[in-house]
Amino acid sequence: MxxxxxxxxxxxxxxxxxxxxxxxxxxxxxxxxxxxxxxxxxxxxxxxxxxxxxxxxxxxxxxxxxxxxxxxxxxxxxxxxxxxxxxxxxxxxxxxxxxxxxxxxxxxxxxYSSPKEKIFQQLKKQSEYEHRLLTMIAEQEELLSSGEECNRSYTKEKIEALKIRFHKCNTFTQKLEFQLEEINDE
Incomplete structure (x- = not known):
């Protein structure tokens, strides 16, 4: 040097x-x-x-x-x-x-505030949320099938509620994906 x-x-x-x-x-x-x-x-x-x-x-x-x-x-x-x-x-x-x-x-x-970037950020959040919901559903189904002492009807209701939330979340994710495709096509 x-x-x-x-x-x-x-x-x-x-x-x-x-x-x-x-x-x-x-x-x-x-x-x-x-x-x-x-x-x-x-x-x-x-x-x-x-x-x-x-x-x-x-x-x-x-x-x-x-x-x-x-x-x-x-x-x-x-x-x-x-x-x-x-x-x-x-x-x-x-x-x-x-x-x-x-x-x-x-x-x-x-x-930094482009529409495309905002959609990417929302998609990332949605993906994380969907993953958490799927994990929660799997945990409840495992609890139900394990035969452990639990309130079966309550657990089934909880699983159904989580599935409904997942479905709503997934629908919103698809809307975001369509918006992203529209931006890419422009």
């Missing part, structure tokens, strides 16, 4: 300052909301941001941490990890800025 010294860090700070100016300029032009935010490898950052300057601040924080590790002569492995994190964050933010400047910003957005 090439040695990082104060001159290298100073050079990186110069590049960061230039990137900061670009981020501020873009942030003034773009509007972000909770339901419409940048989509890129945001897992490299500690938290999501609705502004480029928010991501920039995280890159700057990583560089400050790297500088601190170098100044305090920390272990080489720690310095290497922080250096890699800085490089990854810097590259990602730079790519994002360049894409927006080239007019490709639409590709970087994702609407």
């Amino acid at each position: 090439a040695q990082l010294d104060n001159a290298s860090i100073l050079q990186l700070r110069g590049q960061l300052t230039a990137l900061q100016a670009r981020c501020i300029k873009i942030d003034l032009q773009l509007t972000q909301t909770e339901n419409r935010c940048f989509v890129f490898e945001a897992h490299q950052f500690s938290k999501r941001s609705l502004t480029l300057i928010g991501y920039f601040n995280q890159v700057e924080k990583t560089l400050n941490s790297l500088q601190n590790s170098i100044d305090n002569k920390r272990q080489e492995l720690l310095i290497k990890i922080e250096c890699e994190q800085f490089v990854n964050q810097f590259q990602l933010l730079m790519q994002l800025v360049q894409s927006i400047e080239k007019g490709k910003a639409a590709l970087l957005y994702k609407s």
